Amino acid sequence: MTLRRAVACVAAIALSAGAALAQDYPTRAITMIVPYPPGGNTDLMARALQPEFSRALGQPVVIVNRGGAAGSIGTTELARARPDGYTIAMVPNNPVTAQPHLNRLQYSAETLRYICLVYDNPQVLVLGRNAPFRDYAGMVAHAKSAEEALVYGSPGQGSTQHLLMAQLLRAIGVRALHVPYQGAGPMAQAALGGQIMVFIESPTIPTNNNLPVLAVFSRERLSSFPEAPTLAEVGVPIAGASHGGLVAPDGLPDAIAAKLEAACETGVNSETFRAAAIRLAAVARYLPGAQFRERFVAESEANKGTIAALGLARE
Structure with missing residues (x-):
């Protein structure tokens, strides 16, 4: 041979x-x-x-x-x-x-x-308590007012939420101050305490903490936040989940x-x-x-x- x-x-x-193993799978x-x-x-x-x-x-x-x-x-x-x-x-x-x-x-x-x-x-852009703006346009205006005027949090450096915020800031053309936390819980507490102005997270976080949503990273508005525009609606076609x-x-x-x-x-x-x-x-x-x-x-x-x-x- x-x-x-x-x-x-x-x-x-x-x-x-x-093929025989696949035919019997799973055993x-x-x-x-x-x-x-x-x-x-x-x-x-x-x-x-x-x-x-x-x-x-x-x-x-x-x-x-x-x-x-x-x-x-x-x-x-x-x-x-x-x-x-x-x-x-x-x-x-x-x-x-x-x-x-x-x-x-x-x-x-x-x-x-x-x-x-x-x-x-789908991820949402959440407004922290005592932030010096009330809507997405106000956030952009504040972010452009001075270098690192906008202070945002994330549940960790390199997290999905951190990277989405980085994409958003690049699209707007501003630099902001990033404060990383050890998870969504500590970050939400910081937003409630006024230490950060905005953050990105899953919809359950603002719902459970009674925090407003500025915009959503989905292609359509979310039924849970019908007043919050999609980012595409405000001129930044970014989606993230x-x-x-x-x-x-x-x-x-x-x-x-x-x-x-x-x-x-x-x-x-x-x-x-x-x-x-x-x-x-x-x-x-x-x-x-x-x-x-x-x-x-x-x-x-x-x-x-x-x-x-x-x-x-x-x-």
Whole structure:
């Protein structure tokens, strides 16, 4: 037997074995990594999807929280896992589209296998208490009145909210003073105390803290804040969300990915998941793997430029 024929035979056997495994998949419990501690938005969305997703697959889905390093620890664990369909992860955009540009990691937006987008969480521009303006136009005028006249907060340097605010400030053509916090809770308290003038966050934060919304980073106005214009309406066509979905290690067989994708579609379109998303002020939104990948890769490219402009890019 020639070397070429031997290689072809080995490849055929491997392909046949892979097809057989995919046909039987899944035969045991599936681990879903959440790269954040319990109780956060990503964890809650994962647990909302879990019952219907498990039912569609016919096997238990076990959620494992692996928090730390802005979501990159859990996402790295996912990237290192065997690509056999028994380890997947629910990840939001920041660990995939921003963190690889901030730190040297063993994955990037291009090296994960995308299963499906699960939810969108449109972001809003929130007005802090005692700010010297009352609307978006007033914020712009104040920001242009002097260098770093505008003081804004974020739930951490390099966070989705920080990068969105940086994009907005670049579009307006101003520099502002950035005050990073250790999360949305401390930042909201700072806004209530008058230490910061504006910040960007999910709709639940201004709702729970009774703070006004100046504008929304969605393509349409939000029913929860009908008076707040979209940024496109005020001449800055920027949209942004904290959105997330299921990913798997690179090398996952197509047949297994297809089964996971179908189960995900069933789960996202279920009444129980959609009701949970509404309670969490998120939007249940299914996108298949290919479109999900396009969305995150495009966002990664946009973040790369923003992070470089901020001087935060890894060396």
